[in-house]
Amino acid sequence: EAQVTQNPRYLITVTGKKLTVTCSQNMNHEYMSWYRQDPGLGLRQIYYSMNVEVTDKGDVPEGYKVSRKEKRNFPLILESPSPNQTSLYFCASSLSSSGSNGNEQFFGPGTRLTVL
Amino acid sequence: AQSVTQLGSHVSVSEGALVLLRCNYSSSVPPYLFWYVQYPNQGLQLLLKYTSAATLVKGINGFEAEFKKSETSFHLTKPSAHMSDAAEYFCAVRPSFSSNTGKLIFGQGTTLQVKP
Numbered sequence: 001e002a003q004v005t006q007n008p009r010y011l012i013t014v015t016g017k018k019l020t021v022t023c024s025q026n027m028n029h030e031y032m033s034w035y036r037q038d039p040g041l042g043l044r045q046i047y048y049s050m051n052v053e054v055t056d057k058g059d060v061p062e063g064y065k066v067s068r069k070e071k072r073n074f075p076l077i078l079e080s081p082s083p084n085q086t087s088l089y090f091c092a093s094s095l096s097s098s099g100s101n102g103n104e105q106f107f108g109p110g111t112r113l114t115v116l
Numbered sequence: 117a118q119s120v121t122q123l124g125s126h127v128s129v130s131e132g133a134l135v136l137l138r139c140n141y142s143s144s145v146p147p148y149l150f151w152y153v154q155y156p157n158q159g160l161q162l163l164l165k166y167t168s169a170a171t172l173v174k175g176i177n178g179f180e181a182e183f184k185k186s187e188t189s190f191h192l193t194k195p196s197a198h199m200s201d202a203a204e205y206f207c208a209v210r211p212s213f214s215s216n217t218g219k220l221i222f223g224q225g226t227t228l229q230v231k232p
Contacts, residue, residue, distance in 0.1 A: 004159075031218050040125070042206060042222035043160075050218070058219060090159060094218065103210075104150060105220060107159040 002027045004108035006091050012114045013081055021076045021111050023091030030096045032074040033105065036060065037088040046089075049074055050096075081115040088112050118143050122207050122223035130231050135179075135194040137226050139207030142188065147209040149190045150220065151181055154204045163205075166190060177201070202230045 004025045013019055025032065033048040035058075045058030049068040063085055065077040074093075078085060089112075092105040123138040141147065149166040164175025171183045181192045190207060207223040 033218065040224055042224045043220070045219045048218060103218070104162050104165055109159040
């Protein structure tokens with residue numbers, strides 16, 4: 001089954017304790033992205049990756065890191081989490097970043113992170 | 117900068133009634149447009165997309181949306197609401213120009229409540 005998976009689904013942690021949220025897709029997609037969802041703000045892009053070893057900042061990158069060593073994986077790293085990073089995080093992937101068919105993004109199930 | 121506005125953070129309809137969720141975008145060039153649905157504790161699922169092929173787009177679960185360039189709108193409709201339609205709905209745009217980053221720009225979301 002074609003899908004985007006994220007782990008963990010739920011995480012409660014404390015300020016300053018490094019954590020990684022994994023994201024994996026099995027569709028051989030070139031493009032991957034991380035979003036955070038906050039009430040009243042919709043989803044905002046954190047980082048994206050056009051392909052292996054190609055990553056760039058989105059709209060709200062502060063406090064986050066990413067890497068893209070393999071095509072299927074795109075982990076999100078919080079080196080020193082803070083309470084304002086408490087949010088619902090989604091990983092997404094699409095065939096590419098452009099294309100005339102719109103290239104819809106496929107979303108993972110989400111990771112609910114609470115930073116105390 | 118491109119933006120998306122969803123009018124009404126909460127919409128309540130009776131079962132069997134018409135569903136109308138409003139979305140307006142700002143763009144000088146018609147972008148790609150999407151409607152996603154998010155059921156409780158789940159990721160985002162694509163309902164439908166506009167890619168300039170036809171202005172009236174039919175999606176899954178009986179939903180459809182009409183692209184109106186003159187009004188910069190892409191409202192989502194369904195003739196008869198079902199209890200299972202209760203969810204949060206997001207309108208999103210992706211710029212169609214070639215230099216875009218693939219980012220989706222989301223509206224704030226509209227929660228649809230369906231009353232028996």
